[in-house]
Amino acid sequence: MTDAMYVQLLDLACGAFLLTGVLVLWRRELSAIVWLFALEGVALTALIVVLGVWQADLELILVGLGVGALRAGLLPYLMRRALVASGAGRETQPLVNVATSLLVAAVLAMLAYAVSQPLVRLSPTPATQAVPIALTVLLIGFFVLVTRRRALSQLVGFLLMDNAITATAFLTTSGVPLVVELGISLDLLLAVLVLQVLTTRMRAAFGGTDLDELRELHD
Amino acid sequence: MASLLLIAPVAVPAAAACVYAVLGWNRITAWLGALAAAGLLTCAVALATTEKLYGGGHALGEALAGLLHSDALSAFMLIVIGTVALLAMLASPAYLAAELAAGHTGPRAMRRYGVLTQSFIAAMALAVLASSLGLLWVAIEATTILTAFLVGHRRTRQATEAAWKYVVICSVGIALALLGIVLVHYAGDHVGVASLDWAELAEHANRLDPGVMRIAVMLLVLGFGTKAGLAPMHAWLPDAHSQAPAPVSALMSGVLLSVAFYAILRVKVIADVALGAGFTRTLLVIVALASLAVAAFLLLGQRDYKRLLAYSSIEHMGLVALGAAIGNTLALVAVLLHILGHGLGKSVLFLSAGQLHQALGSSRIHAVHGLVTRAPMLAGPFALGLLALLGLPPFSLFASELGIARAGFAAGLGWAIAAALVLMLVIVAAVGRQGQQMLLGGGPGEAIALPRGVAVPLLAGLAACAALGITLGPLHSLLQAAATIAGATP
Numbered sequence: 237m238t239d240a241m242y243v244q245l246l247d248l249a250c251g252a253f254l255l256t257g258v259l260v261l262w263r264r265e266l267s268a269i270v271w272l273f274a275l276e277g278v279a280l281t282a283l284i285v286v287l288g289v290w291q292a293d294l295e296l297i298l299v300g301l302g303v304g305a306l307r308a309g310l311l312p313y314l315m316r317r318a319l320v321a322s323g324a325g326r327e328t329q330p331l332v333n334v335a336t337s338l339l340v341a342a343v344l345a346m347l348a349y350a351v352s353q354p355l356v357r358l359s360p361t362p363a364t365q366a367v368p369i370a371l372t373v374l375l376i377g378f379f380v381l382v383t384r385r386r387a388l389s390q391l392v393g394f395l396l397m398d399n400a401i402t403a404t405a406f407l408t409t410s411g412v413p414l415v416v417e418l419g420i421s422l423d424l425l426l427a428v429l430v431l432q433v434l435t436t437r438m439r440a441a442f443g444g445t446d447l448d449e450l451r452e453l454h455d
Numbered sequence: 456m457a458s459l460l461l462i463a464p465v466a467v468p469a470a471a472a473c474v475y476a477v478l479g480w481n482r483i484t485a486w487l488g489a490l491a492a493a494g495l496l497t498c499a500v501a502l503a504t505t506e507k508l509y510g511g512g513h514a515l516g517e518a519l520a521g522l523l524h525s526d527a528l529s530a531f532m533l534i535v536i537g538t539v540a541l542l543a544m545l546a547s548p549a550y551l552a553a554e555l556a557a558g559h560t561g562p563r564a565m566r567r568y569g570v571l572t573q574s575f576i577a578a579m580a581l582a583v584l585a586s587s588l589g590l591l592w593v594a595i596e597a598t599t600i601l602t603a604f605l606v607g608h609r610r611t612r613q614a615t616e617a618a619w620k621y622v623v624i625c626s627v628g629i630a631l632a633l634l635g636i637v638l639v640h641y642a643g644d645h646v647g648v649a650s651l652d653w654a655e656l657a658e659h660a661n662r663l664d665p666g667v668m669r670i671a672v673m674l675l676v677l678g679f680g681t682k683a684g685l686a687p688m689h690a691w692l693p694d695a696h697s698q699a700p701a702p703v704s705a706l707m708s709g710v711l712l713s714v715a716f717y718a719i720l721r722v723k724v725i726a727d728v729a730l731g732a733g734f735t736r737t738l739l740v741i742v743a744l745a746s747l748a749v750a751a752f753l754l755l756g757q758r759d760y761k762r763l764l765a766y767s768s769i770e771h772m773g774l775v776a777l778g779a780a781i782g783n784t785l786a787l788v789a790v791l792l793h794i795l796g797h798g799l800g801k802s803v804l805f806l807s808a809g810q811l812h813q814a815l816g817s818s819r820i821h822a823v824h825g826l827v828t829r830a831p832m833l834a835g836p837f838a839l840g841l842l843a844l845l846g847l848p849p850f851s852l853f854a855s856e857l858g859i860a861r862a863g864f865a866a867g868l869g870w871a872i873a874a875a876l877v878l879m880l881v882i883v884a885a886v887g888r889q890g891q892q893m894l895l896g897g898g899p900g901e902a903i904a905l906p907r908g909v910a911v912p913l914l915a916g917l918a919a920c921a922a923l924g925i926t927l928g929p930l931h932s933l934l935q936a937a938a939t940i941a942g943a944t945p
Contacts, residue, residue, distance in 0.1 A: 354666030355638065358645055374634070381627065387619070394627060401634045408641035413650060415522070416589030420633070423596040427626050430603045434619050441612045450616040453694040455753050455762065 237290060243362045245286045250366045252279035253403060257373040257396055260380060261337040265326055266388050270315045273392050276373075277308030280399055284406050287363060296410050299417065306421055307399060311428055315388060318432050322388075322439060331383045344375040355408065363407045370407060374400035385447050387435045391428065398424055458518035460502055461525050461584060464533055467494040468540075468577040475569030479562060480551065488544035488573060495580060496537030503530040503933050517586065521652070524586035527936035531791055532583040532717050538919070539709040539798045540576045542912040543702035546806045547572070549908035550701055553813045559609055567604065572703065575601040579714050587651040588636050591718055592629070595682060598711055599625045605703045606695045617694035624691040625682055632678025632718075638671035639663075639725070653721055660728035669734065672726040676738050679722070682715035684772050686745035692769060693753075697761035697818065701809020704761070705802035708768040713794040716775055723779065724942040732782060732944065739780035740871050746773030747878040754885040760811070761818045763889060764804050767844055770882055771797045771852075777875055778859040781866045784945060787938035789858030792923065792930075796851035799920040800843040803913050807837045814903040820889055824897025832905040834894055836913040841890045843920050845883050851923035 237245075256276035260269055281304030288296035332340065348371035355367050377396030384390055405411050412420070442449040471491035478484050502525055517524045551568065554560040560568075578601055582594035599622060607618030640651055646662040648655050656663075681688035696704050719739075726735045750770035757763045771793070778790035810833055811826075812818050826834040843850035856879075863872035927934065 351670065354664070354670065355641070358642070358664050358667055378627070381623070390623060394623065394630070397627065397630050401630060401637060404634060405637040405640070408637065409644040412589055412637065412640055413587070416587070416593065416651065419590065419593030420596075423593055423600065426600045427596070427622065430600050430622055431619070434603070434607065434615060434622070437607065437610060437615045438619065441610070441615050447619075450619065452613045452616055453620075453698075455693070455757070 242286065242290045246283065246290075246362055246366065249279055249283035249286055250369045250403075252276075253283060253399075254369050254373060257376045257400075258338070258341050260392060260396065261341055261376065262334055264330070264334070266319055266386060267316070269389060269392050270312050270319060273315070273395060274308050274312035276396070276399055277304060277306075277312065280304070280403055281308055283403060284411075287406060287410065291410065293410065295414075299411060299414070300406075303402060303421070306425065307395075307402075310425070311395060314428060314432060315391065318435060319388060322435070330385065330389075337379070337383070340379060341372075341376055344379065345372040348372040348375055367404055367407050370400045370403040372400075373397075373403070387431070387438065387447060390447065391431055395424075395428070460498055460505070461518035461523045463498045464495050464502075464537075464580040464584065465523075465577050467491050467498070468573045468580065472570045472573035472577065475566060475573060480565035480569045484569065485548035485551070488547055488569065489541060491573060492537060492540035492544045492576065495576065496534065496541055499530060499533035499537045503527070503534060521586055522590060523581075523584045524654070525584055526940050527933055528717070528720070528791075528940045529583045531795075531930075531933055531937045532714065533580060535713060535795050535798050536576065536579050536583065536710050538795070539706060539802050542799070542802045542806070542916050543705045543709075544572070545912040545915075546705075546809075546909045547702045549906040550806075550809055550813070553906070554700070557813065564608065568608065568700070571601050571605050572706070575605070575703075575706065579710060582714050583717055586653070588639065588653060588656070588721070589651040591721070592633055592636055595679070595715060595718060596626070596629050598714070599629065599682070602695075602699070602703065602707060602711070606699045608700050608703070609698070613694075614698045617691075617698035621691045621695040624688070628678050628681025628688050630678070631674045631681075635671045635674030635678060635722075638667055638674070642667040642671065642729075653725065656725050657728065660725045663725075663729040665730055668726065668729045672722060672730065672735060673738065675722045676719055676735070676742070679715050679718040680742055680776075682712075683719065683776075684712050684715075684746075684769050685742045685776055686749040686769065686773070687742075689746065689749060689769050693762045693765040696765035696768065696805075697759060701805050701812070704764075704809070705805040708765065708805060709798035709802045712768060712772050713775070713798065716772060716779075716794070719776075720779060720941045723782075724940075727782070727942055736780045736782065739776045740868070743773045743776035743780060744871060744874055744878075746770065746776065747875055747882075751878045751881040751885070754882055757885070757889065758820055759818050760820050760823065760889070760893065761805075761808055763820070763886065764801065764808060767882075767886065768797075768801060770879070771801075771844070774856065774859060774875070777871065778855075778862070779941075780871075781859065781862045781868055782942070782944055783862055783866055784935070784938050784943040785858055786862035786866070787941050787943045788934045789855040789862060791934050791937055791941075792851055792927070793855035793859070796843070796855055796920055796923060799916045799923075800840055800850065800852060803836055803916040803920075804840040804844065806909060806916075807833055807840065807913060810905060810909055811837075811903070820893060823893040825900055826894045826903075829900050830903035830905065832910065833903055836910075836917060838890065838894055839917050840913075841886060843917070845886060846879070849924045850920045852920075854924050 284300030380393030
């Protein structure tokens, strides 16, 4: 792999990573959102594998494939199953409409670039220069989490944040130590399972997963 | 031998969890939790005494290829975990028996309660024994997952809502801490520290890039601060702590918040060298005063006694953050003592509030009146617990609050202490008024009985809290050593 090709492939993977994140803001069908999340997982896998091939590091490639199996395979599968079980396919009117959301995404991208300047300055390689992209996806994930009302959309928002953190880890250093990476993946999987069980209970208790129903506890 | 002592605090509760999974919760296994907690406490005391033999300041030992590591600070935190877990587990059998009699729970839910509480205690022990930031993060996130179903134990609408909010807000908060850890790793990698081990990071902290570390530390304080219930990320706490079963609330308020704060203490050691003491101090003073203000404001009109206790936890975590911001030896010793005292006092109150809730079926303050005549055995511990939390002598919280205030004036943070004292006066007035209404107000009602199984931990907790206020005894040298490890400035 030549230098130029490596940079191009890396940029392509990061571009796909960002695009899928932004498109989540645009779509309102929950099934489409789950699809986009799976595609983002594929982009993340590609990103890690490109880094691994460039550094000729077999372990990194394998870790990348493991991350892919979790984030592009297992998690979307679990969410699809929850979606089929609930039968509800559409996001109700989000708190912020789509046009405004996309504008906000642009603002968030600028914010991410401004904030991550010190990170890029520390060692300006092609990989670290892509860190602002990961941080943009992190902020978009947070935005999805606070503006969507369906339990599943909120879950996707949280997972977008988590994908972005993983991307940052691999772009800055070759990921966190393996034991920690395993622990993080396990925690993430369990968190998703817990939230899934809770959505089932919510349906039983409230008759839906519209989180606007959650208004019983306040001061 | 030493490595066995390090593994045992995690292994004992984990083994108890396995036994619960196999045998379920019955008359005999009900006491297993208390036994496991006593085992944990024994290991913690043993670790603390070996610490003494070696002299303070350096690590006791490592186990599992360096994944676990113990020093005076870990040993002290283990003592706190063991003590509160023992109180909560002693009260659990009576609490669950009453829930079962009232039809709020069944055998399956009780089995799950046994498995989850023990796993939760094991995860907390792992958090304070972890030698790397990464493993600490994994353990703290695991506590969120393990306690989620305990918060939603009753499966009512409110419990489900509280559990959902709890998992989402805490996971997002702690995700920010994970990003912080990734950035610390990046800064460390740049100067040739390839692991996330704190000892190593602290050693090379003066060479870490300040620009990256500033962002990382901010994220870490915000992230672990969410889990420690500090404002402005505290929204989940009153809901979760008021919905969980009483012994679990005692564990969550009494230790889990402090375990999350312990992570901030470890980060602070690295940050103070990398960025100078001013940076973390400013952050911590801001969150501390914000937490005290939130607690004072929301305690004034509080109508629910379980939420009242939850807001009181926010107040005490704010005080702990303030003490950590001051950062000299006196302040850190006071902070650690405060963590232990708060753990004891808060457990007593949550356990007695659980009894009240089971007897009355409501957690509204105006539903409770004339406790002194109706339930003298319950009113006594409840009243004393409230006095302890308001920082009155002879309880240890008086001593630790005094220590934090004195240290603050000495370190030139007098303005922050003054502001904190004003807010605390508001809190004393609010809690005092509500406590008085519950204890003395209103007419007669039917009597409330107190099961013996709960009376023992209540009285033991209060006695320990009062004894610590009078003398630190053997804890004194441990606290000094732990404060040194937490980066105390003279």
